Amino acid sequence: MTEAQGLPGRRRAARLGLAALLAAGCAPASGPPPPGxxxxxxxxxxxxxxxxxxxxxxxxxxxxxxxxxxxxxxxxxxxxxxxxxxxxxxxxxxxxxxxxxxxxxxxxxxxxxxxxxxxxxxxxxxxxxxxxxxxxxxxxxxxxAQLLWDQGPVRARRGSWGLVLGTGSAGELAAFARLAERAVPVADEAWGGDWPRRVVVLVPGSLAVTAALLGGEPDAYRGVAAVTTGSPEPGTPADRIVVNPEAYRELDARGKQFVLTHETVHVATRSVTGPATPLWLSEGFADLAAHRAAPRPLAAAAPVLTAAVARGEVPRALPDDAAFAFDGDSGALDRAYEGGWLACRLLADRWGEERLRAFYRAAGTRGGQAAFREVLGTTRAEFTAAWRAYLREKLG
Incomplete structure (x- = not known):
């Protein structure tokens, strides 16, 4: 083989050697292994x-x-x-x-x-x-779910009623502190019993953040002014009342107090609220306390059911749990809350406050059917008939 014939081979070998050199020495070096x-x-x-x-x-x-x-x-x-x-x-x-x-x-x-x-x-x-x-x-x-401080610096406002944490202004937190200060004694009067008599209120900056704190999508909370999270089990962290600031801003002063009082009642009753507790009872009881703290005429407090009764459309059954899920029909949701509230008001009017609280406790552990029989000496069907008559009497 002549030198001229061998040159391309030597050049090819040189190129291969250069590529190997680049791969070995000039490529990015791998970093240190992650910590154990x-x-x-x-x-x-x-x-x-x-x-x-x-x-x-x-x-x-x-x-x-x-x-x-x-x-x-x-x-x-x-x-x-x-x-x-x-x-x-x-x-x-x-x-x-x-x-x-x-x-x-x-x-x-x-x-x-x-x-x-x-x-x-x-x-x-x-x-x-x-x-x-x-x-x-x-x-x-x-x-x-996110935590409130994932969104920015958090302010705190503390009192004998509990703690407000928020990412907004000091004035906004002070306003919620005043609401909580009035809500705690109202909830305590309604429920009594063994509860901390304190609340923790989280005030994020937007609906999107509210949903992120609750681990959900914004549309699920768009029409909801506040949500209470927590567990009835002993030895668990305090309940959190999570505010939706965008819905809250749409409320008047009475509405803002009503919502926070309602949620505070949920905190008070948490230890005896379980999967067996019907939502008409837990939501109705919370509304009962909130309405008593800021009373209004029945027609103004229950406008959807008042209109239905006027049309002769008295509900045939107590609202089931599915009726309390917000699916975009605000009228249906209002009808469920109003029906639950008036069912609890009937219980208090006819059987008294103590029996109402006893009924709530029994329903949480043994279910509604047993609670009607053991605490009130009636049946769900008989109570439903009495509730329908009550709606006609009070709203007709």
Whole structure:
């Protein structure tokens, strides 16, 4: 073979050698492996301790964001925390070099309010910085509800009636504090019994945030001014009354007080409200207390049923649970609430307040049929007939 004949082969070999060199030395190097679960847990343990103790230097040592205005540290500055801890459930390498993602369960308590920790599923982004892993982001895990401080700095307003937390102005929180201060004694008078006599009210900035806090879609809460979440089980965190500010702004002063009082009654009755409790009873009882705190003529308080009775369209049955689901028909929803309220008013008028409360407790544990028989000495059918007559008498 002549030299001229061998040159292309040598050039091809050189090109292959250059490609191999580039692949070995000039391609991006892989980053460090993600931290193990124990190392991630140690990092988040230091982060939680810094937050609990409000130690800015310790916090900055675990975070790339430090204590700046947009950091979680700053957003939580006004929140009275009694506990904050993470349990790591998974660690994986991130999409970029020297990054990782940690899945964790957050357990936190509001000071003076939560008898047990509230929990939330969280996703934390880590980055290797100056030779150490640090937290660069924290947010709700996919499919999990957000927390109020995910939306921005949170203000707090506390009183003997409980706690209001919100992302709005101090004046907005003060207005909700006044509503809560009036609502708690009304709920206590209506229910009595063993409940904390305190409420926790969350006031987000928009309907979209309200839905995010509740883990749902905005359309599900568009016509709802407030929702109460919680568990009847002992040793659980305090109920949260979550406000929809866009619907709330549409209410007059009486309506705003009515809604918060109604939701506060749900907090009072939570421990004896169970899957067996019919919604006409739980919603009707809450409305009964709220109406008594701000009475109106019956025709004004129950306009939908009043109009139906005037047309000779008296409901044939107590509203079932499905009637309380908002599906865009506000008239149907109003009819359900008005019917439940007037059923509870009939119970109180005919059997008395104590029997009404006893009926509520019995319905939560043994169901409505048993409660009618054991507490009132009647049947659901007989009570329904009496309720229909009551509607004709009071609204006709």
């Amino acid at each position: 679960q124990a190392a991630a847990a140690a990092l988040l343990g230091r982060r939680a301790a810094a937050l609990r103790e409000r130690d800015p230097a310790a916090w900055s040592a675990t975070s790339t964001g430090g204590t700046g205005q947009d950091s979680l540290w700053a957003r939580l500055a006004g929140v009275p925390l009694a506990g904050w801890a993470y349990r790591v459930t998974g660690v994986r390498a991130g999409d970029a070099t020297a990054t990782a993602t940690v899945e964790a369960t957050l357990r936190y308590r509001l000071r003076g309010e939560d008898p047990a920790p509230a929990t939330a599923r969280r996703l934390l982004g880590l980055v290797r910085h100056e030779g150490r892993w640090r937290v660069r982001s924290e947010e709700a895990a996919p499919g999990a």
